Amino acid sequence: xxxxxxxxxxxxxxxxxxxxxxxxxxxxxxxxxxxxxxxxxxxxxxxxxxxxxxxxxxxxxxxxxxxxxxxxxxxxxxxxxxxxxxxxxxxxxxxxxxxxxxxxxxxxxxxxxxxxxxxxxxxxxxxxxxxxxxxxxxxxxxxxxxxxxxxxxxxxxxxxxxxxxxxxxxxxxxxxxxxxxxxxxxxxxxxxxxxxxxxxxxxxxxxxxxxxxxxxxxxxxxxxxxxxxxxxxxxxxxxxxxxxxxxxxxxxxxxxxxxxxxxxxxxxxxx
Numbered sequence: 001x002x003x004x005x006x007x008x009x010x011x012x013x014x015x016x017x018x019x020x021x022x023x024x025x026x027x028x029x030x031x032x033x034x035x036x037x038x039x040x041x042x043x044x045x046x047x048x049x050x051x052x053x054x055x056x057x058x059x060x061x062x063x064x065x066x067x068x069x070x071x072x073x074x075x076x077x078x079x080x081x082x083x084x085x086x087x088x089x090x091x092x093x094x095x096x097x098x099x100x101x102x103x104x105x106x107x108x109x110x111x112x113x114x115x116x117x118x119x120x121x122x123x124x125x126x127x128x129x130x131x132x133x134x135x136x137x138x139x140x141x142x143x144x145x146x147x148x149x150x151x152x153x154x155x156x157x158x159x160x161x162x163x164x165x166x167x168x169x170x171x172x173x174x175x176x177x178x179x180x181x182x183x184x185x186x187x188x189x190x191x192x193x194x195x196x197x198x199x200x201x202x203x204x205x206x207x208x209x210x211x212x213x214x215x216x217x218x219x220x221x222x223x224x225x226x227x228x229x230x231x232x233x234x235x236x237x238x239x240x241x242x243x244x245x246x247x248x249x250x251x252x253x254x255x256x257x258x259x260x261x262x263x264x265x266x267x268x269x270x271x
Contacts, residue, residue, distance in 0.1 A: 024036070025037075025038065026038065027039075027040075028040065048060075048061070048062040049061045049062070049073060058071065058072060058073045059071070061073045061074075061075060063075060066078065067079075067080065068080070069081075069082070070082070070083075071083050071088075091110075091112070093111065093112070095111045095112040095113070096112045097112060097114070099114070099115065100112040100113060100114055100115070101113055101114075101115050117268055117269070118268065118269035119266055119267070119268055120144060120145070120146055120147075120151070120266060120267045120268075121144075121265070121266050122142060122143060122144035122153075122235070122264075122265030122266060122267070123142060123143055123144065123145075123265075124142045124256070124257055124258030124263055124264075124265060125140065125141030125142045125143075125256075125257055125258065126141045126254070126257050126258075127140055127141060127142070127253075127254035127255055127256050127257020127258070127259060128140045128141060128237070128254070128255055128256060128257070129251040129252065129253050129254065129255070130173065130237050130238055130240065130251060130252040130255045131238075131240075131249070131250075131251050132171055132240050132242050132249075132250050132251065132252065133240060133241065133242050134238060134239075134240070135238075135239060136238050136239070137176075137178065137189075137192065137236040137237070137238040137239065138236060138237055138238045139178075139181045139234055139235075139236050140175075140235050140236060140237055140255060140256025140257065141256070141257065142234075142235040142256050142257060142258075142265060143232050143233060143234045143235060144177075144232070144233050144235070144265055144266075144267055145230050145231070145232050145233075146223065146225050146230065146231055146233065146267055147225065147230050148225045148226070148227055148228055148229070148230075148231075149224075149225060149269055150222065150223070150224045150225075150269065150270045150271070151222070151223050151224075151225070151267040151268065151269055151270065152220050152221070152222055152223075152267060152268055152270055153177065153220060153221050153222075153223060153233070153265065153266075153267045154219075154220045154264075154265070154266055154267070154268075155175065155204050155217065155218065155219060155220065155235070155264075155265050156216065156217070156218045156262060156263065156264050156265075157175070157206070157216070157217040157218070157237075157255060157256055157260075157262075157263050158214060158215075158216060158217075158260040158262050158263060159171070159173060159206055159207075159208045159214060159215035159216060159217060159252060159255065160213065160214055160252075160253065160254070160260065161208060161212075161213055161214075161215075161250075161252060161253075162213055162253070168210050168211065168244060169210055169242045169243055169244040170207065170208065170209055170210050170242065170243045170244055171207070171208045171215070171240055171241070171242050171243075171252070172205065172206075172207050172240060172241045172242075172243075173205065173206050173207075173208075173215075173217055173237060173238075173240045173252065173255070174203050174204075174205050174237065174238065174239045174240065175203070175204045175205070175206075175217055175235065175236060175237040175238075175256070176193045176194075176197070176202050176203055176204060176221065176235075176236060177193060177194045177197065177221060177223065177233040177234060177235055177236070178192065178193055178194055178233070178234050178236050179194045179195060179196070179231075179233070179234070180234065181234045181236075194223060194233055196223040196224050196225055196226070196231070196233070197221050197222065197223050198222060198223070198224050199221075199222050201221065201222075202221055203219070203221075204217060204218070204219035204220070204221060205217060205219065206218060210244060216262075217237075217255075222270075223267075235256055235265065237255055237256055240252070
């Protein structure tokens with residue numbers, strides 16, 4: 001590299017309009033260099049290139065656009081690195097470490113950070129008695145607050161029919177998230193859910209067999225909080241179906257609350 005720089009400086013003294021100033025500044029296409037090496041590319045889109053092996057392998061290229069290429073003569077971004085071997089990029093600033101990820105802050109400054117997953121826990125309230133075979137949503141008094149971004153909300157809730165232990169019918173219960181709550185009973189409409197649920201898979205459902213005390217509601221939904229603030233998503237349940245027995249009024253007690261050790265609601269951020 002030292003030999004190449006010396007040769008470049010020597011050539012600069014041979015070809016006008018170039019200058020080797022007494023201040024030890026080298027100018028190419030300029031007689032008044034303002035730095036140690038000053039290149040004025042007036043008629044070239046590639047003012048500076050450094051080759052190896054008789055122009056067969058480009059090492060460094062600087063275009064008039066300011067794009068810099070390492071291993072390529074046609075960089076299309078401010079810095080483009082092309083290599084046929086692994087490990088072409090190495091950044092050591094004291095934060096590097098095994099398994100770390102290069103992460104940007106709000107100002108675009110990158111540092112090596114340990115991999116992590118953003119997890120937000122929901123708040124489990126008192127639960128709600130959910131009438132069976134009613135075409136309505138019921139707010140469970142449980143919710144989750146999510147910052148802006150895309151999230152997958154995971155829910156697991158116990159179905160406990162301890163008050164009707166000998167029932168002869170199966171129950172299928174549906175649940176989802178909504179953007180607001182008015183009272184314990186929300187407006188009818190099976191398709192009514194949060195506007196931030198962007199997929200058709202908006203229901204989290206579960207099943208309890210006849211003559212069984214326990215069942216389980218479990219699943220997940222994808223939400224996209226496109227606002228600039230933390231938003232609350234209200235967990236609702238209802239629109240249940242029953243199979244195998246004539247209708248007789250009954251409720252699923254305290255569904256969606258924090259009374260059961262199996263109950264949990266949390267979200268993880270996704271890109």
